[in-house]
Every structure is written in structure tokens, then in C-alpha cells.
Amino acid sequence: xxxxxxxxxxxxxxxxxxxxxxxxxxxxxxxxxxxxxxxxxxxxxxxxxxxxxxxxxxxxxxxxxxxxxxxxxxxxxxxxxxxxxxxxxxxxxxxxxxxxxxxxxxxxxxxxxxxxxxxxxxxxxxxxxxxxxxxxxxxxxxxxxxxxxxxxxxxxxxxxxxxxxxxxxxxxxxxxxxxxxxxxxxxxxxxxxxxxxxxxxxxxxxxxxxxxxxxxxxxxxxxxxxxxxxxxxxxxxxxxxxxxxxxxxxxxxxxxxxxxxxxxxxxxxxxxxxxxxxxxxxxxxxxxxxxxxxxxxxxxxxxxxxxxxxxxxxxxxxxxxxxxxxxxxxxxxxxxxxxxxxxxxxxxxxx
Numbered sequence: 001x002x003x004x005x006x007x008x009x010x011x012x013x014x015x016x017x018x019x020x021x022x023x024x025x026x027x028x029x030x031x032x033x034x035x036x037x038x039x040x041x042x043x044x045x046x047x048x049x050x051x052x053x054x055x056x057x058x059x060x061x062x063x064x065x066x067x068x069x070x071x072x073x074x075x076x077x078x079x080x081x082x083x084x085x086x087x088x089x090x091x092x093x094x095x096x097x098x099x100x101x102x103x104x105x106x107x108x109x110x111x112x113x114x115x116x117x118x119x120x121x122x123x124x125x126x127x128x129x130x131x132x133x134x135x136x137x138x139x140x141x142x143x144x145x146x147x148x149x150x151x152x153x154x155x156x157x158x159x160x161x162x163x164x165x166x167x168x169x170x171x172x173x174x175x176x177x178x179x180x181x182x183x184x185x186x187x188x189x190x191x192x193x194x195x196x197x198x199x200x201x202x203x204x205x206x207x208x209x210x211x212x213x214x215x216x217x218x219x220x221x222x223x224x225x226x227x228x229x230x231x232x233x234x235x236x237x238x239x240x241x242x243x244x245x246x247x248x249x250x251x252x253x254x255x256x257x258x259x260x261x262x263x264x265x266x267x268x269x270x271x272x273x274x275x276x277x278x279x280x281x282x283x284x285x286x287x288x289x290x291x292x293x294x295x296x297x298x299x300x301x302x303x304x305x306x307x308x309x310x311x312x313x314x315x316x317x318x319x320x321x322x323x324x325x326x327x328x329x330x331x332x333x334x335x336x337x338x339x340x341x342x343x344x345x346x347x348x349x350x351x
Contacts, residue, residue: 038345038346039346039347040345040348041348041350042298042300042305042334042336042337042347043336043337043349044334045281045333045335046331046333047279047331047332048329048330049278049279049329050279050280051276052276052277052280053272053274054273054274054275054276054314055270056205057270058202058203058204058268059266059267060200060202060266060267060268060269061265061267062200062254062261062263062264062265062266062267063199063201063263063264064193064194064263065197065198065199066161066163066194067194067263068160068161068192069184069186069187070096070160070188070190070191070192071187072096072154072157072178073154074102074151074178075175075176075177075178076155076175076176077099077174077175078096078099078170078173078175079097079098079100079172079173080097080172081096081171081189082096082097083168085166085168086164086165087164087165088165089163089164090162091161092158092159094156094157094158095165095192096156096157096189096190097155097157098156098157098176106144106147110141110144110148113137114141116141117137117140120133120137120138121134121138157190159192160192162194162196163194164192164193164194166191166192166193167188168190169181169188169190195256195259195263196257196259197256198256198261199251199252199253200220200232200251200252200254200269201249201250202249202250202269203242203249203250204247204248204250204271205247208273209241209248211273212234212250212273213237214235214236215234216234216271217234218231218233218234218271219232219272220232220252220254220267220268220269221267221268221270222268223266224265228260232253232254232255232269233252233253234251235251235252236250236251238250252269278323279322279323279327280316280319280322281297281320281322282319283318283319284335285297285333285334286310286322295311295312296309296310297338298333298334299327299331299332299333299334300332300334300347300349301332303346304347305342305345305346305347306343306344307342310322310323310327
């Protein structure tokens with residue numbers, strides 16, 4: 001191929017490339033010009049402060065308000081256990097009877113001593129018996145009577161409060177030794193819990209210590225009952241801060257008359273701390289940058305859209321609290337038409 005042939009081939013190709021580049025450049029300029037000339041219709045609302053309750057939520061495990069591991073103070077054979085795990089019991093109800101051999105022996109001894117004591121007491125009143133002998137008989141009588149009361153209390157075990165039997169660790173006829181036999185390391189025949197009232201121990205950040213007071217109401221929620229809200233009361237605010245976690249402990253009392261909640265359940269405790277001023281806007285006005293967690297809104301400023309990055313606070317149904325140093329009272333927040341906006345685009349406010 002000679003030189004003239006090469007020129008004939010390359011010159012048309014170069015002209016086509018230059019023409020295409022020029023066309024592309026004109027198209028880009030047209031797009032930019034079109035974006036700059038575009039005006040979007042929007043609706044706005046004026047930002048104003050609103051009083052809201054600042055809430056903090058912490059997790060907790062529910063506990064029985066009272067829990068007792070019931071046992072005899074002395075080893076012995078178990079005659080009869082009248083309840084099973086899950087049985088509801090009333091305060092003072094008989095739960096366990098131990099072997100009465102020792103009690104019966106002590107009762108016979110007490111009856112004999114009581115006769116001797118009454119006889120010598122009569123003689124003592126008329127001065128016919130030495131004081132030392134009288135004191136000796138009286139001491140024996142008092143010690144034996146105290147022993148009988150002790151054996152009686154530990155032979156018949158009754159419910160200390162109304163509740164539910166949460167554990168049964170022996171059967172009728174077994175020997176009770178007094179050694180630990182439960183997962184809690186307790187020596188017990190039965191365990192009983194109060195379920196009509198529960199408690200929760202919550203560890204709260206030290207920054208909220210001045211705001212938490214006894215008697216404060218607390219909202220309790222559980223995933224088991226997503227539609228239910230329970231109300232508890234701050235019972236005790238522990239006086240010390242844990243230096244490792246920088247938290248303090250709060251004990252909450254929770255009425256549970258329907259017994260929907262159970263000890264061991266996971267729950268959330270929400271504290272309503274104080275009323276604060278905040279910007280609360282329609283949730284639809286807050287946009288999210290795709291592929292990130294960045295949230296932003298658009299303000300109308302001088303006929304143009306201004307993009308402002310915000311942080312989210314509390315949610316109130318279809319309203320959101322937004323937080324930013326770049327928003328102020330009186331700013332015009334775009335609440336309709338914002339999905340088509342870019343920063344700096346011209347906008348026309350519709351009434």
C-alpha cells in the first residue's frame with residue numbers, strides 16, 4: 001500500500017472520531033445546562049422547636065420479687081411433701097411435714113418438766129425450796145420449751161408468702177441432710193417464688209444518675225408480648241457507681257397480677273427522663289444516602305435546595321427527631337418534592 005492510499009484510508013476515520021467527540025461534548029454540556037436550568041416544585045414547612053420526652057432504654061432480665069429456698073434447720077426424714085413444682089400456694093399453707101420423732105420426745109420431756117416446774121414454783125412462793133434448785137428447774141423448763149418450738153417450726157414447713165412452687169428437690173420418705181442440692185447452691189426441700197410481682201435490676205450509665213429517682217415510672221416491654229406495655233416503678237437507686245462499667249444499678253418493681261411476665265424473661269426498660277426542645281419533622285422529609293447510613297434533608301434557601309446532613313433522634317409514629325448544627329428555627333424544610341432534588345437546584349415553593 002502506498003502513501004497516497006494510507007492517507008485516503010485514515011483521513012475519513014479521523015474526521016469521524018473528531019465528529020463523535022464533538023457530539024459527545026455538546027451532549028454533556030446540554031445535560032449540565034438542562035440540570036442547571038431545571039426548577040422543581042416543592043412544598044415546605046417552617047422548622048420550630050417542639051417539647052419532647054427524652055427516653056433511654058436498657059435491657060434487663062426479670063426476677064421474682066421474692067424467692068425463698070424452704071428447708072428444715074435440722075436433718076431428718078421427710079414424711080410428706082404436699083405440693084409439686086408449679087403449684088400455687090397461699091401464705092401460711094402447709095407444704096412439708098418432717099419426721100416427728102424428735103418433736104414427740106421433746107414434748108414428753110417438756111410435759112414432765114412442766115409438772116416439776118409448777119410444783120417447785122408453788123414451793124418457791126412460800127420459801128420452802130432453795131433458790132438454786134428453783135433456778136435450775138426453771139432453766140431446764142425454758143430450754144426444753146424453746147427446743148420444742150424450734151422442732152415444731154422445722155417439722156412443719158409453711159409458705160412464708162403467697163406464690164408458686166418453683167422447685168421440688170426431694171420426695172416423700174427421703175432423708176434431708178442439709179447439704180446444697182440446687183443449682184443455686186442452696187440446701188432446700190422446696191423453692192417458692194412470688195410471681196404476682198416481679199423486679200428487674202437495670203444497669204444505667206452514670207451520666208443519668210441525677211435523673212433517676214425512687215418512685216419514677218418505667219415502661220417495660222417484652223418480645224413475648226409485642227403489643228403489651230407494662231408499667232414498673234423505681235424502687236431503689238443503688239448509691240455507688242461501678243468503676244469498671246461506669247454504671248449504677250436501679251431496682252424496678254413490676255406489678256404482674258395477670259402473671260403474663262415470668263422470672264427469667266428478657267425485657268426492655270424505658271425511662272422517660274426529661275422534657276427537651278427538639279426539631280421533630282415528618283419522616284418522609286428525611287432521606288438516606290444509598291449504600292451508607294447517612295441521613296439528610298433539603299432546606300429551601302434563596303430559591304434553591306440546600307442539602308443538610310442530619311442525625312436521627314427519637315421516633316414518634318410518622319415523625320422523626322433530627323439533629324444538626326446546620327438547622328435553625330425558621331428554616332424552611334422541604335417536605336414534598338425532595339426526592340428529585342440535588343444540592344443547589346432551583347426550587348419553586350408551592351402553597
